[in-house]
Amino acid sequence: MSNRLIHEQSPYLRQHAENPVDWYPWGDEAFEKARREDKPIFLSIGYSACHWCHVMERESFENPELAKLLNEHFVSIKVDREERPDIDKHFQEVFVTMNGRAGGWPLSIFMTPEKIPFYSATYIPPEPRYGMMGFGELLETIAAKYAKDRETLIEKGREVLEFIKPKDKIQATRIDAQLESIVLKQIKQVYEPNFGGFGGAPKFPHASTLRLALAMLQLRDDKELERIVRHTLESMALGGLYDLVDGGFCRYSTDEKWLVPHFEKMTYDNALLAEVYAKAAAVFENEDYWQIARETLDFMLERMMEGNLFFSASDADSEGEEGEYFVYDYAEAVEAFARAGITEPELAARKLGMSPEGNFEGKNIPRLSAFQERNDPQLNKALKVLKELRAKRCYPFIDRKIQSSWNAMMIRALFVAGRREPRYLEQAKRSLEALEGKMTAGVWIFHSALIDMEPKIEGFLEDYAWWISALLEGYRSTLDERYLIRATELGNEAIRRFYDRGRWRIDDGEFREVCEDTDTGYPSALAVMTEALLGIRALIDPVYDKFIARTLEVHSYQLMRQPIARPTLAEAAIRHLRDDLIVKGALERLRPHIPEIDGIGYPWFWLRTAFESGYMLCGTRNCFANEESFEMIRKAVSYWVNEELGMRNEEPNNRITE
Incomplete structure (x- = not known):
């Protein structure tokens, strides 16, 4: 008999609807039942493409005896971390605080009906294994402890919650031109020279680090950095992590050679990596990099899109075996x-x-x-x-959930690719229109919904940040002012809902979790929002600089010490110091030069329509070149990068000094 998850939209939750566990979705009904029956909560967080989530389901949640223990002693709640990143972040922090190491999925939390956690784990085996207690024995132990010594558990849980509260005191430092040198040093330190990439196995593609490195290569001539980027891009594409047959990238490599991947394919990985390879193709004038970008986008268009919207993920498993397809x-x-x-x-x-x-x-x-x-x-x-x-095989399960942030990532990548190939530009426009139609109500964005159902979950900071970023890339590729107007509307709403004196909250609801500045599976939402505001500042109004500067100040201490952990915010800070470059001119004169943007030799470059007789090259505060030909503008940009900005590298910039 089905449990309550049968009524949920999330494919991940519905995968558990036939479990003998009496699952509840996150909500008042579950917590009221726990209070009424005086039971602790067992919270399990995962997602549809998660291999170990499937393993724990098969081993434990489909086991009648273990389900009986859960049903007798606990109220069990299932959460899809892709639907509720706020819940996931809160309890991942709980896990880190309790265990002193990073968490993961499935995440297993035991807590009171008042949401006070007292035990946390990730995957738990059904029998004693890997030095861990078996799931059944653990359930009996926790149930007995909760009955006999509840106050001790609650006291420890409150200590954890107090520890993870955001601190009011800000430790700030000067952000200056030395940041670039620190970035270069740390990229070279973490580079793995044998097979490319950053760090050892398991190896993740680190798209935002590559994007930062590409930006740095446009600011300075660094042969070692160029070799690192080229080696990594080419090694990742040899096969394994990159699917030579269908195209597209898997989540990560289990080995250092990029050979044996975790076979799930996530929309966000493919969006970010398609954009990186497209930009690398322009920076290095390399057709093979462009081909990888095309194959990745085409995989997403052929296999992972319906009605111009993109599904969340495809599974690692098929026919019960990992990688069988x-x-x-x-x-x-x-x-x-x-x-x-x-x-x-x-x-x-x-x-x-x-x-x-x-x-x-x-x-x-x-x-x-x-x-x-x-x-x-x-x-x-x-x-x-x-x-x-x-083609004769069973394709892995596809999570048909539409997520605003991940769709916006794909749309941004399509706009970038569309500057070179018009079919991608047209697809970006169609997908943005479809996303607007399904997932917005005025300035209100929804987070996720099944492809054929109405959205219910309210948008988070990441949805606004990536949406604005996609709109700005749309303007860069089309010079359509409507994209700028919409980006500004959503930017103002994001500031109203999520901004708090330099900090940004993930959500404005139940947990009001403060967003981290580090890039994890994909770039930090506050870093992407900072980048988005830099674009709005450059093109619309310098007033947004106060939000940018304060955000960078709040995160300056860690940023100047370990930018490699926060590459997206590091790029935003360097961009803030360096400034955007904007070429102003009449629409009919600018439009033919849109395909040249990525090869101009400067990473933060815009065309902006204005009533100018020629081409005027400007920063955000002043203009300094007026030319009759775009070729002369290219030379002026080259001079700006190689001469004037080179001199600024020698002197600290005092823009951020708090």
């Missing part, structure tokens, strides 16, 4: 190559990293040995054959 038996591949007329099928298989022994649990993940092999006609033919083999 993605991997190949050696004999299966060689036979298919031979049938397709590939003259040396065994050689083609070897060139794609395939062997009888396999490179993943006896099977094979297609992989190139060198980035340049992307252009080998025989290998491309072989990859098409592998795609045909996949």
